[in-house]
Amino acid sequence: MEVVAPCPFMRQLSVRLIAVTLLALASACTSSDGGTAASPESEAATTTTTAETTTTTTTTAAPRLVTITETPVEIGLDPDPIRKANNLDLLDPNTALIVGDMAAARGTAPNATVWTTSDGRRFAETPLEQDRESTANAAAIDGANVAVVGVVREGDVNRSVVWRSADGGTSFADAEYVGDGPGLGATAVFFDGELIVVSWAVAEDGRKLVAVKPDQVGNNPVDLPSPGRNPWVSGAAVVDSTVVISGSVEVDGATRGALWTSSDAGDSFTFVDDASVAESLRIGAPQVGVDGLVAMASRPDNGESVLLTTANGQNWREIPLALEGQGANRTAVNAGARPIVPFGDFFAVGFVDQISGVAIVDGAGSGTFGFAPYNSTQYFFSPRPIVLDDTLFVMASTPTGFRFSERSIRGAWTTRGGPSDTAEGPDANALTFIDTSEGLVLAATSWPEVSGQPGGAITWRGITDYVVDDNGWVTTSEIPESRLVVSDGSTDLSIDYVEDPADDDLPGPRSGTAVQLRVAGDAWGEAEIVLSGPGGDYLFDAVGVDGGFVAVGGQRVRSATGENTKNVVVMELVDGEWRQIELGLDLGDRAELFTVAASADGDVLATGEIFRDGAFGPLLIRRPAGGSWEQVELLTTDPDVEIREVIETDAGLEVITNELASWYRYTPAEDGTYQRTAIRLPSPGFDFLSSVVALDDRLVVIGTHWEVGFGRLALWELTDEGTAVALEIDRTITSTDLSLNDAVVADGTLMVGGVRDHQHLVWTVDLGDQ
Numbered sequence: 001m002e003v004v005a006p007c008p009f010m011r012q013l014s015v016r017l018i019a020v021t022l023l024a025l026a027s028a029c030t031s032s033d034g035g036t037a038a039s040p041e042s043e044a045a046t047t048t049t050t051a052e053t054t055t056t057t058t059t060t061a062a063p064r065l066v067t068i069t070e071t072p073v074e075i076g077l078d079p080d081p082i083r084k085a086n087n088l089d090l091l092d093p094n095t096a097l098i099v100g101d102m103a104a105a106r107g108t109a110p111n112a113t114v115w116t117t118s119d120g121r122r123f124a125e126t127p128l129e130q131d132r133e134s135t136a137n138a139a140a141i142d143g144a145n146v147a148v149v150g151v152v153r154e155g156d157v158n159r160s161v162v163w164r165s166a167d168g169g170t171s172f173a174d175a176e177y178v179g180d181g182p183g184l185g186a187t188a189v190f191f192d193g194e195l196i197v198v199s200w201a202v203a204e205d206g207r208k209l210v211a212v213k214p215d216q217v218g219n220n221p222v223d224l225p226s227p228g229r230n231p232w233v234s235g236a237a238v239v240d241s242t243v244v245i246s247g248s249v250e251v252d253g254a255t256r257g258a259l260w261t262s263s264d265a266g267d268s269f270t271f272v273d274d275a276s277v278a279e280s281l282r283i284g285a286p287q288v289g290v291d292g293l294v295a296m297a298s299r300p301d302n303g304e305s306v307l308l309t310t311a312n313g314q315n316w317r318e319i320p321l322a323l324e325g326q327g328a329n330r331t332a333v334n335a336g337a338r339p340i341v342p343f344g345d346f347f348a349v350g351f352v353d354q355i356s357g358v359a360i361v362d363g364a365g366s367g368t369f370g371f372a373p374y375n376s377t378q379y380f381f382s383p384r385p386i387v388l389d390d391t392l393f394v395m396a397s398t399p400t401g402f403r404f405s406e407r408s409i410r411g412a413w414t415t416r417g418g419p420s421d422t423a424e425g426p427d428a429n430a431l432t433f434i435d436t437s438e439g440l441v442l443a444a445t446s447w448p449e450v451s452g453q454p455g456g457a458i459t460w461r462g463i464t465d466y467v468v469d470d471n472g473w474v475t476t477s478e479i480p481e482s483r484l485v486v487s488d489g490s491t492d493l494s495i496d497y498v499e500d501p502a503d504d505d506l507p508g509p510r511s512g513t514a515v516q517l518r519v520a521g522d523a524w525g526e527a528e529i530v531l532s533g534p535g536g537d538y539l540f541d542a543v544g545v546d547g548g549f550v551a552v553g554g555q556r557v558r559s560a561t562g563e564n565t566k567n568v569v570v571m572e573l574v575d576g577e578w579r580q581i582e583l584g585l586d587l588g589d590r591a592e593l594f595t596v597a598a599s600a601d602g603d604v605l606a607t608g609e610i611f612r613d614g615a616f617g618p619l620l621i622r623r624p625a626g627g628s629w630e631q632v633e634l635l636t637t638d639p640d641v642e643i644r645e646v647i648e649t650d651a652g653l654e655v656i657t658n659e660l661a662s663w664y665r666y667t668p669a670e671d672g673t674y675q676r677t678a679i680r681l682p683s684p685g686f687d688f689l690s691s692v693v694a695l696d697d698r699l700v701v702i703g704t705h706w707e708v709g710f711g712r713l714a715l716w717e718l719t720d721e722g723t724a725v726a727l728e729i730d731r732t733i734t735s736t737d738l739s740l741n742d743a744v745v746a747d748g749t750l751m752v753g754g755v756r757d758h759q760h761l762v763w764t765v766d767l768g769d770q
Contacts, residue, residue, distance in 0.1 A: 065730040066715055066767055073431060073444055073473050073760040088386045088395055089139045091146065094118055096386050096393070097169050099136035099148050102127075109133035110757075112150050116169045119388065128163045128172055135736070136163070138235075142190035144168045149178075149188045149197055156732070158710075160199040162188065162214060178212050179221060187285075189236035191243055196266040198224070198233055198245055206230040207707070209245075211266050224260050224269045227251055230707075231258060235285020239293045242313035245269070246295055248282040250685075257283040257297055261313045276308055276316045283308065287340055289347070294319075296340055296349060307340070307347075307365055319365040321349075341385050348385040348392050358385055358394055431753035431760045432742040434479065436487045437520035440746050441479055442753065444760045473762070480516055480524060488544020492518050493573070495539050495551070500532050513539040513553065515578075530578040531569065533557070539571065543598045548573040552606045554592030565589040568621075570606065570629070583621065583629045588612065591619055597646040597653055601625055605632075605653040607643045618643050620655065624672075634666060635676055649694045656692050663689050665722060677722040687714065687724075691743040695750055695767065700727075702743050702752055711738035713752075713763065733763070 602625030
């Protein structure tokens with residue numbers, strides 16, 4: 001079985017922590033607040049008998065709503081304004097405009113904001129809205145006339161609006177209403193001084209695109225024709241008296257590139273039927289080039305990215321990319337359709353997703369690729385470079401600020417601060433649950449950001465723990481600041497990594513694993529190194545079993561050539577003594593274990609990854625109650641298998657996987673094999689699974705529904721056939737910044753921990769009598 005290695009973050013993910021990062025999606029999507037299907041109704045049958053006939057009457061009980069209680073968890077640090085930069089534009093060759101949003105204080109509604117700069121260093125800040133929840137997303141520029149498109153939220157309605165400036169972005173008039181829709185104002189362009197706004201609207205089969213000309217009284221929205229559903233817009237430009245809109249559309253369940261053109265100033269649009277466009281995954285925002293328009297396009301089949309160019313908006317020509325430099329061979333991997341900008345006699349092309357960087361290419365597509373200064377999960381690299389005074393700038397945005405890096409055509413990158421050179425933050429990052437002998441504890445993680453430091457940002461990770469008392473969640477210092485804390489109900493175990501004094505002097509990892517123990521009611525003991533040797537020695541997860549703990553991990557040992565071998569580690573804590581277990585399995589020298597779980601009847605299942613047949617794939621080993629360790633094979637033909645979670649049900653320890661963007665459930669059979677069942681979410685591509693929990697005799701799927709940039713918390717009940725049936729929730733929990741980090745069942749109550757609008761939250765779920 002050929003497999004591709006899962007991402008490093010997911011490799012080391014505990015089965016108790018399934019985190020979904022929505023801002024790493026390079027293409028933001030927004031969600032409508034559309035209704036969800038009710039859960040299966042329970043039925044009660046009564047039978048009436050007469051001399052002539054028997055009649056059966058079925059009474060259907062009305063389903064009870066799922067109720068959710070939301071509890072904020074204060075991180076105990078001073079709130080600062082939230083800033084997020086969404087897009088960059090040029091007012092003129094020397095002046096940049098940034099649109100985005102900020103808030104008066106953490107946890108408050110964001111307000112649309114514009115920043116302008118003439119040198120990439122000093123910024124003028126102009127609020128567009130101060131009393132209504134809003135965000136600005138893109139700008140159209142025509143000399144001193146600037147139109148910023150975005151959204152204002154009024155009640156449960158998102159209203160697409162435009163803010164206008166006649167003085168180059170120094171001041172703006174009040175928002176002009178454009179239309180109601182499920183998401184954000186998409187893009188805008190000036191044509192002969194007249195503004196054309198392209199936005200999303202609701203359609204019966206998803207969303208559609210409409211063009212509006214706000215300057216024309218009584219102008220009705222014009223539909224952009226589409227051969228599929230759920231179109232997406234990247235940008236707009238004008239060439240040869242033609243308006244060109246770029247993006248993508250779903251056709252027969254697959255996403256493909258899309259272009260629309262208008263030759264009558266936006267009164268009507270035509271869908272461009274072009275082979276080069278249809279072969280692409282998405283077309284990036286077009287830019288005015290030397291001989292017309294040029295846009296970035298990505299190809300889904302072979303992963304290559306190409307440039308497309310046109311002189312008239314209709315006939316498009318491919319320019320393959322031939323890049324040199326560090327990381328150039330990786331720019332084809334999920335590069336996406338990214339905008340470009342003219343840079344002297346060259347083009348600057350921005351890449352983001354699995355890799356962040358900028359390529360400088362000539363008109364034939366040849367050039368060099370270089371990493372951008374920001375390759376960090378805390379920073380959101382802007383894919384759109386800008387040019388000021390023959391200097392190339394790229395932007396990195398955080399939820400608390402933004403920064404610039406600059407370079408000349410032949411020079412190196414220099415990092416500059418954003419609008420503030422002082423400490424900014426903190427930013428709520430994740431909220432997870434820790435089950436201890438003293439009760440449930442929350443671990444709240446935040447990353448305060450410090451900008452203005454040459455060479456990149458200085459970040460630190462702060463963890464605050466909380467316990468439950470009669471007043472809700474309160475701060476505690478009882479939990480060590482370690483990588484992992486687990487409990488068997490009476491004893492707590494803390495795992496951390498330390499500098500290994502037994503390691504040699506060869507370069508490379510030199511970590512050992514130390515543990516601390518405490519019995520309920522006692523203090524934590526001293527840290528003891530239990531795994532040591534030449535290289536990196538890690539225990540990634542542990543679980544309480546009858547008589548002690550089982551811990552799993554790996555040992556990474558350096559070779560003379562600097563390459564690492566990775567060997568599986570299984571350790572047991574029995575009667576206060578640690579011992580390493582010899583498995584007797586042929587797993588090669590490139591395998592590790594990352595998670596372990598135990599069932600009530602004594603079965604233990606550990607998951608990880610193994611390198612075989614030239615690629616990384618999933619690794620499962622199992623120890624049946626009273627038996628020996630054995631390797632388990634997942635019967636699947638998919639080449640990309642990612643183990644996401646292990647849950648205990650009446651059938652035993654079940655495995656949840658993600659395979660080629662589809663979800664599957666593996667249920668153990670009596671003969672030791674696993675039965676594979678597809679998990680069918682209602683809206684593939686828009687529904688995202690976060691966790692699966694077993695509650696009584698029900699399996700509940702916890703996740704989010706994303707559409708056009710907004711995410712909504714969603715719950716489904718999983719049937720034996722694999723169908724995820726949406727549960728109706730009594731409140732709508734939605735945001736452009738929504739992540740669900742963990743879920744736990746405590747005393748029969750389901751709790752979900754996560755972050756919304758940069759604030760830690762706990763959602764307590766009452767499923768009712770469905």
